[in-house]
Amino acid sequence: MSKSAKFLLIGSTEAYSGKSATVLGLSYQLQQQGLDIAYGKPLGSFLSESEGNLVEDDVHFITKSLNLPNSRLVPTLFVLSELAIQKRLVGEDQVDYQDTLAKQYLQKTWGDLVLLEGAANLEEGSLFDLSLLQIADTVDASVLLVVRYESLLSTEAIISAKRRIGDRLIGVVVNGIPPVQLPAVNTTLRPFLEAQGIRVLGMLPESDLLRSVRVGELVKQLNAEVLCRSDRLDLMVESLAIGAMNVNSAVKYFRKRHNMAVVTGGDRVEIQQAALETSTQCLILTGQLPPPDFILNRAEELEIPILSVDLDTLTTVEIVDKAFGQVRLHEPIKVHCISQLMTEHFDVNRLISILGLTPATAAK
Structure with missing residues (x-):
């Protein structure tokens, strides 16, 4: 692995929290800073055919949207399905996936930063030794947690996740906040989490278009x-x-x-x-x-x-x-929307500083 390549794992506490949208909006910002990024999803969920190859749907869409070359496309190890779980349970699948992960992800030069999209929640993939924490430990990744805002009770899910993830958690994105509640959430939730040592890197308002x-x-x-x-x-x-x-x-x-x-x-x-x-x-x-x-x-x-x-x-x-x-991101109009939201409501410079990256724009 190139010594400059770092891994950032985008995780969540529950499905449909906005991980793909966060990855996409964040990637645009990082590319604008001149950073060389790679992207992948270790555990797939939807496969489709592209140019004769089976590709994970979200990976295909995001890499196309970002114009990433094949050399910056990190492989999906396998697709999580009922059949895959059954084979694991009956002993037909005895693959050491952590070893596979290390070989496929750590023995290659990926550029400045590898963005990995995690599974639905913190536990998914555990059966294959590929839960969020297990992946993070194997590739020495920092974790950015995306949490969908339900009410101020969402604080509890974040605090609980921090206890489990520990120092690997470098920040959270609170997503889907009703716009009328945004000022109040900013003055209550944000300072409380920061005081607990949890950096709030983004607070994204709810968008009807993104849910469309x-x-x-x-x-x-x-x-x-x-x-x-x-x-x-x-x-x-x-x-x-x-x-x-x-x-x-x-x-x-x-x-x-x-x-x-x-x-x-x-x-x-x-x-x-x-x-x-x-x-x-x-x-x-x-x-x-x-x-x-x-x-x-x-x-x-x-x-x-x-x-x-x-x-x-x-x-x-x-x-x-x-x-x-359960809406997905695969519409150009949504890509534009999430890019705007992330530009306005996500602190990319703080993230870059935490990760110790040097943007090409700064290097010049």
């Missing part, structure tokens, strides 16, 4: 039939509205929302009409009742897809809601 879901993703999750405008499935849905009230209430409700998916019965024509005239990105009709032609024609004009699902309203809403909670 492509209409095409909803089609897939709901197994929906697209009744019109299948060419507009790239529209981004930021909020969910349920059209179950009377039409006057619905109009007032819809006008307060932005870039909605509206779930309503196929027989609720007046609700469908009201939705089409407000900030709606797609109509999701339950009950498999086709809308009248004038609704389809209006949706065609306004370029709003209409989806039909063979599900009841409650199940439909649950699936859409889950899609918001």
Whole structure:
């Protein structure tokens, strides 16, 4: 390993905390400082084919977004799956993954900094001796923890993680703070954590755009039939509205929302009409009742897809809601958004100083 290469492991206490977004936003800032970075995800979760090779989805997207050359792409050791766990449990897989990790990660020159994206939480990968702490110990990595803000009780998860990770924890990013709560969180949570020896490197406000879901993703999750405008499935849905009230209430409700998916019965024509005239990105009709032609024609004009699902309203809403909670980063508009958020709300100079890196911009 080149003596200048350092490892930074981005971890979290729970899934969907914003690790990939943090990696991406941070990488842009580091590249702007002239640092030579590499990126990888030791434990994969989603594989797809790229140029004849199987590549972890997030790794493929992030390396493409960052224009990283192959020499800065750190290999994924394996994909964590039910099958992989079963093989480990019955003794079919007896690989020493810490040894594999050391050989593949430490015996190569990677540049100035290797950013590694951790698994869903602190424990995941333990069965293979590749939990967050085990990876950090094997490659001598510093840890940056991303925590999704729920309430001030999120403090407890951070304190608990600090006790477990110890001195390897060089800082935290608190993510998804409602903008109205940001000043209060800044004056309570930040000084408290700093006083406990936990550096707060970023406090990122919640973003509807980052939580948004492509209409095409909803089609897939709901197994929906697209009744019109299948060419507009790239529209981004930021909020969910349920059209179950009377039409006057619905109009007032819809006008307060932005870039909605509206779930309503196929027989609720007046609700469908009201939705089409407000900030709606797609109509999701339950009950498999086709809308009248004038609704389809209006949706065609306004370029709003209409989806039909063979599900009841409650199940439909649950699936859409889950899609918001597990949203992934793979949209160019989100890349721009996270770059802006990290530039405004993350202290990259403090991180560089903690890691002892010398930016090329400073070296000049």
